[in-house]
Amino acid sequence: MRRNGCPIGITRGVIFLALIFTLSIGSAMASECVRCHTKKDKLKAITDALPKKVKSSEISGQG
């Protein structure tokens, strides 16, 4: 039902869509994975503390 000067249905619809959009973006952006994997300094600190991968020093020539 439409009231004078106030299209309630449309307003509700816009709010609902905005809510869905915010939640969907939010769920991907909110995880701990994203918190860590988007921060250069944090990743740097973590990877610097990890043991370095060791490769054989006997490798020579081309593959």
Next chain:
Amino acid sequence: MAQVEPWKKVLVSQEFFETEHGEMDCQDCHGGNPEATGMAESHQGMVADPTFPDPSQICGDCHEEITENIGQSLHYTQGTYRPMVLERASQNPQVIEKIDLGMKNHCYDCHSSCGQCHVSRPDSVEGGFVLGHLFSKKSDMAEQCTACHGSRIGNEYLGRTGSGDVHFTEKQMDCTACHGSELHNAARAGAHDRYDADLPRCEKCHPSDEAYNKVEQHSVHAGKVQCQVCHSQKYANCSACHIGKDSKGLPYYKNPKTVESFKIGINPRQDENHPAKWVLLRRVPANQNLFDYYVKDALTNFDALPTWKYTTPHNIQRKTFQNRDCNNCHGKTKLFLTAKDVAFTNANRKVLVAKENIPAKIENEKEKSKKKKSYF
């Protein structure tokens, strides 16, 4: 290839979250525990490349038409490696078991996957996002294709050896300009080597039209001589690959003998798709001692296959030494693969050119050259 710093390998860009793939939750593809805050706990059950070995589970939801077959493509299966090795190997099951172990430790890292062509660098160069986890429809020539196909094809194409390939140096074409979606196809049943796959052909862009036929040498040689024989430069040949583990138990492979040369031989795989009799041959790294670390005398049937194989060097030039003068090939023994060039004569019998079969020198070439200004 220079390594990417560890943090950079796993740094996700903000742009990624603005793409369709970025709208999905990380765990939908990678698993793990998105609520955990500690590194070990959050990565428990996490799969770095969820597109290997089965691409249909993750990519197949939206890209079914591609993932339907790609799991059987040579990039995924490396399906020609084992049959090729076993053809040269002893039939003893215990020996084969040790060969399999050696291949597992040293050879099978070279596979690729959807992710390793469209998101990150391949495993063989220890991965790492190319563009902060953005998905690229086109694989990156420097970061992805030549990460694996670098020491021969990449170096030739980019001009790190020789003068490069005109398709790159003049036209800036990257790998995907010629190698397209056929790379997603399943390998043909009984595929013997990479040339059994669907590959681009020169004729697609250079058809036998008026301009092509204006060049006299095209009509003389077409169908008999592979395009690369006249239009390639020298290329790398390897001959001494061997694998093992060092004193710390770390696996290695060594391939120390690489020689640049140019050898024309007899096409070992003359068929409808490769009709030319005269083709370029490249020494492959196979050698009898390849598996010595795992088992002695593994390749007792080494002579079953040539060690010089059909090749298509990626260093094409319009004008080359060979096509400047008929007698740069005709009668030029050193350009042809003869018995004195090979270590394993029996293995290469099929591809060797007997001295008497080398196209004879054209005696009146000087007079001919005076009459005809140029081939070009």
